[in-house]
Amino acid sequence: MARPIKTCAFCDAKAVTKGGEHLWDDWINQEINPKTRFNATKSWSKDLPPVKFSKRGLKEKIPTVCTPCNGGWMSALTARMKERFQAAILDGAPFSLDIKGAHLLTAFTLMKAIVKDCSHRDEPFFTRDAREQLRKTLAIPPLVKVWFSMYEGAARLNFRSNLYAVTPDTPGPLYGLEFFCYTYVVKNLTLQLLAPRWRDIRHRDRPLITLSPDSYWQPAATQFWPFNGSNLSWPPEKILSDRVIEQFINRFQVPISLSL
Numbered sequence: 001m002a003r004p005i006k007t008c009a010f011c012d013a014k015a016v017t018k019g020g021e022h023l024w025d026d027w028i029n030q031e032i033n034p035k036t037r038f039n040a041t042k043s044w045s046k047d048l049p050p051v052k053f054s055k056r057g058l059k060e061k062i063p064t065v066c067t068p069c070n071g072g073w074m075s076a077l078t079a080r081m082k083e084r085f086q087a088a089i090l091d092g093a094p095f096s097l098d099i100k101g102a103h104l105l106t107a108f109t110l111m112k113a114i115v116k117d118c119s120h121r122d123e124p125f126f127t128r129d130a131r132e133q134l135r136k137t138l139a140i141p142p143l144v145k146v147w148f149s150m151y152e153g154a155a156r157l158n159f160r161s162n163l164y165a166v167t168p169d170t171p172g173p174l175y176g177l178e179f180f181c182y183t184y185v186v187k188n189l190t191l192q193l194l195a196p197r198w199r200d201i202r203h204r205d206r207p208l209i210t211l212s213p214d215s216y217w218q219p220a221a222t223q224f225w226p227f228n229g230s231n232l233s234w235p236p237e238k239i240l241s242d243r244v245i246e247q248f249i250n251r252f253q254v255p256i257s258l259s260l
Contacts, residue, residue, distance in 0.1 A: 008065050008069055009065050009124070009131055010114070011068075016063045016070075021074060023061065024058040024159050028089070028090075029058055062116065064118040064119045080104055081108045085189065088188070090187065092187075099227050105224065105225075106146045106224075107134065109182070110144065113184070113193050125165065125180045126141065146191060146224060147224065149220055149236060151188060152239050153242045159185055160245075162183045164253070177198060178197055179211060180196075181252045185245075188235075190240060196210045221236060
């Protein structure tokens, strides 16, 4: 049975049925020996186990965008990402973030999160307006938080794309909310995005509550969005290892604390 044609995640055009946006950008293939074997992990839901695989070349694509978006503003955003953060991704070179760098890194992470989310849900987490505003102006929705970390596993090359949503089901201030968490690992650079929304569309004009992670993670994960007005340095003090990477990815599965 043919795959139904979907609307592009970011505009009203039809999404491609084959190919699409690279899960991990193709320029990395051009910078690393093509015979190198990559270890990668991807997941779409907290209810399904992550899919782990090993292969040569990063060829994973998601057909949730149209050709003009993929080859236009998304390609331009990826090019800016490569120019600014290539040394960190490939060689672990330290960097500092100002407001422009923080916004670029946030927009890139959000783009990857939306592409992944739209591949498996009929009703994406982020509204059509929010997705179109990212396309038009790289606008970031309110209460989106993003952190960076550094991950060094036993394998020299690691790539992860993990997404889940937390929906508290017990009475309290979080009841009725849904929290979207996306973790993206490209070699050593690790990015994690968190966003809240009301599950019931009728409640989405109500004030939102978001979460703050346990202080245990503070030495290993630096929040850079919303930008706090000072330069931020990567890598953080502590480095994520194979022993803790899964706990880090899932650190919002059990809500830790509120941030009003």
